[in-house]
Amino acid sequence: MGQFNEAAEAFRQALRLDENAPDTQYSYGLTLNKLGRHDEEILAYKRAIGLKPDHANALEKLGQAYFRQKRWAEAANAFEGLRTYRPDAKTYNALGECYLELDRPEDALLAFNNALGYDPNLDQARFNLGRAYLRSGNKEMAQVQYEILRNSRSDWADRLLVLLNQ
Template identity: 35%
Template sequence: MAAAQESLPDLVRRVKPSVVSVLTYDLKGEPLISGSGFFVRPGEVVTNMHVIKGAHRVEIHTLDGKGRTFPVAGALAVDDEADLALLKVDLPAERSHPLPLTTSIPDEGEKVFLIGNPLRLEGSVSDGIVSAIREVPDLGRIIQTTAPVSHGNSGSPLFNMRGQVIGIVTVKVTNGQNINLALGVSRIASLSRGQLMSFDQIGTRNRSTTQPEVLAELWYRGGIDSLWLGNYDSALNYFETAANRNPRRPETWIQIGYCKVKQGRNDDAIRAYKRALQLRPTSAEAHNKLGDAYFFAGRFEEAIASYKEAARVQPDQPEAYYNLGLAYLEIGDRAAALAQSRLLEPIDPDLNKRLLAELQR
């Protein structure tokens, strides 16, 4: 309880030693761009992929005390789609201060703050509130805040008022303005550490990919960027073009379905999700989203069947049980909804509180 009552200055003092500047250099040793990052494990820092892209050498500068600079050995994991990179840093264990992560969904209006390095102003603090939360299939939740950001904030941790990281800041620009966005930490937790890669190796990945796949990937990334900003019409155009270039990628059809749900075109969305399931029958995400399309179309029995299949394929997916609870409420089966609550509680207590709130209405 003490942590929940800390003032913002106290919170900043506690978590600031875990935040770092990320400095990048080219082959000649000339500085490239800088960004931010934070420790998630001893000797491991997470940042945005675009911060290190094209670098030959990377360093971090700590913000504890007078601060020190340490070399980065390479990347343990990269996630191009989520714009994430997990870096291995050569530094003494006592200089690592991993931050606690939480997948709890913040409420709109909840106070948040971030620490980063805008315009090389190391350790700058900005605060605000959560202004919106939206979901991007196969990526995670996007948190929009009123906390000001600039390019040096890319990779900064976004904190709740308990000093827990709820997201990683990614600077997006639209109409010449920075949009204050962060990706929820679930994607960070799913980063799979592999063999250490040098930064030169990162730059040469996937060069053997065929031209149609390269073009499809570019269009797909454009769609993801539009989803970050909540531009569903623009995103759909990107994803449909990507599907024309490479129709065998199930994630593309999931995104098409998601955009069409947002447009109210539920029947079209159902067809898109079914196409995704033809390509990947064991996709819990596709089953869950197909259930959403049925739900919004008022076809609750079919929604329940899809949500059940999502839970069967991935029993630890909390959204399936939450959605099942809501669907059972729609058909008046409170007992079945309560049963889903009992299944959800040990997996995601915070999401279960939301389901129980619906049950009590």
């Protein structure tokens, strides 16, 4: 942890010289994450985004930080913003997970289908799509997702099978 404390101090020094440097704010947030200082981490990412609204990496890390804190709506907002700058499978999968936690299965279905549209081999998104189908009461479509995962020999297949059998 010593090196991360030193890094945090170095970033604080750099920010005293120029607090309007979005990449420094972002890097400071990464360091704060390593130190377990998550509320400060969030503030650093928010400052980076405030300085550079299209800072995709800061938006992603902000969403992840909110997600870890179970602040689902704020995480969803961050990932919704990220869609504008980085519309990819990973972004849509994260957004869908937020929607599931917010008990918005229809929005989750759309997000996971978008994720699979970008990367049909993203097994985690397929697993999550199965979860969303189960949450919306469509066990038959969840079973289809399980079969796809099983046929691709994915580790996610067993996880979905457990949910299907509950």
